[in-house]
Amino acid sequence: VLLKEGKIILFVMAGTDSSASSRQSSFNSLAKDLELPLEQGCLTIVVLGASGDLAKKKTFPALYHLFEQGFLQSGEVHIVGYARTNLSDDGLRGRIRAYLKGASEEHVSEFLQLIKYVSGSYDSGEGFEKLNKEISDYEMSNNSGSSRRLFYLALPPSVYPSVCKMIRTYCMSPTSRFGWTRVIVEKPFGRDLDSAEELSSQLGELFEEDQLYRIDHYLGKELVQNLLVLRFANRLFLPLWNRDNVDNIQIVFREDFGTDGRGGYFDQYGIIRDIIQNHLLQRFSVWLQWKSLYLLSLSTLEMRKSRFCNP
Numbered sequence: 001v002l003l004k005e006g007k008i009i010l011f012v013m014a015g016t017d018s019s020a021s022s023r024q025s026s027f028n029s030l031a032k033d034l035e036l037p038l039e040q041g042c043l044t045i046v047v048l049g050a051s052g053d054l055a056k057k058k059t060f061p062a063l064y065h066l067f068e069q070g071f072l073q074s075g076e077v078h079i080v081g082y083a084r085t086n087l088s089d090d091g092l093r094g095r096i097r098a099y100l101k102g103a104s105e106e107h108v109s110e111f112l113q114l115i116k117y118v119s120g121s122y123d124s125g126e127g128f129e130k131l132n133k134e135i136s137d138y139e140m141s142n143n144s145g146s147s148r149r150l151f152y153l154a155l156p157p158s159v160y161p162s163v164c165k166m167i168r169t170y171c172m173s174p175t176s177r178f179g180w181t182r183v184i185v186e187k188p189f190g191r192d193l194d195s196a197e198e199l200s201s202q203l204g205e206l207f208e209e210d211q212l213y214r215i216d217h218y219l220g221k222e223l224v225q226n227l228l229v230l231r232f233a234n235r236l237f238l239p240l241w242n243r244d245n246v247d248n249i250q251i252v253f254r255e256d257f258g259t260d261g262r263g264g265y266f267d268q269y270g271i272i273r274d275i276i277q278n279h280l281l282q283r284f285s286v287w288l289q290w291k292s293l294y295l296l297s298l299s300t301l302e303m304r305k306s307r308f309c310n311p
């Protein structure tokens with residue numbers, strides 16, 4: 001479902017052909033119907049902090065799933081991992097492979113070939129010059145005249161300002177080519193309100209607001225978003241889901257693994273900041289709010305669409 005000029009457009013993807021190319025062509029025709037600018041040409045995705053926990057467990061597997069579903073095309077996409085750790089391309093690929101168990105070997109090998117590794121520090125020009133060269137060489141060899149550059153910061157927030165300064169100085173998409181530069185920042189955005197505001201103003205000096213994407217990967221989880229559908233589009237639950245019929249709500253958070261690589265993160269930020277005011281409160285609001293939330297979710301869709309249209 002998408003919103004266009006105040007109307008809801010419902011797209012139903014039917015048929016038995018679920019191949020990657022058919023998904024890609026459905027996606028392109030959807031973009032055409034909605035008069036969105038076609039996203040084509042050379043795309044480089046840079047994962048900064050590629051040696052870390054988030055990158056191997058979430059970011060690279062998410063990129064793999066996009067690739068497997070046909071949303072990242074071999075001839076157009078180039079993925080670069082960047083961190084200080086001394087690793088070879090194959091070293092990084094081996095780490096990622098370990099988190100893609102159960103996936104088709106053929107797809108995994110094809111995906112891993114898109115990935116390169118550049119090693120460098122987060123606050124010196126040398127590493128970012130190397131990174132820019134890696135990206136530019138690929139763009140020149142791709143020869144599409146476009147340069148779309150996406151930087152994903154899988155890093156502790158303390159290094160965001162210096163990394164963003166380096167991206168701004170050395171790695172922006174050249175204006176001579178069609179394209180853009182975007183930066184994705186993972187939560188937490190600072191440790192408290194003061195540090196969040198400070199971080200925001202530091203990033204704001206370097207990038208326009210529509211170049212910055214602040215994300216919390218949990219909030220995009222399909223299961224969480226589907227709770228809205230379960231409440232408001234289900235004839236059984238809609239009339240029953242209210243204070244007359246629900247006695248109490250208990251939200252239980254469980255993980256079947258230990259700290260597992262997140263020790264540094266938890267020491268600095270703590271698990272309370274990691275999940276309570278965002279993940280668990282969001283669940284809570286979805287269970288409690290009435291239709292206002294539904295309207296809010298529609299305007300969120302509209303907001304996303306307008307970002308997509310005016311990158």
Ligand SMILES: NC(=O)c1ccc[n+]([C@@H]2O[C@H](COP(=O)([O-])OP(=O)(O)OC[C@H]3O[C@@H](n4cnc5c(N)ncnc54)[C@H](OP(=O)(O)O)[C@@H]3O)[C@@H](O)[C@H]2O)c1
Nearest residue numbers: 049051052053054055083084085154155156157186187188
């Ligand atoms: N892991 C999760 O499940 C999770 C969940 C939600 C949000 N997050 C957020 O996502 C971001 C990345 O998380 P992560 O768990 O991947 O972190 P991480 O493993 O501690 O750090 C990622 C990489 O950043 C570099 N790094 C670590 N500490 C640094 C420091 N003090 N100064 C400079 N570089 C440093 C290291 O790479 P090199 O030494 O090779 O440069 C490390 O491999 C953080 O903002 C975290 O709060 C993580």
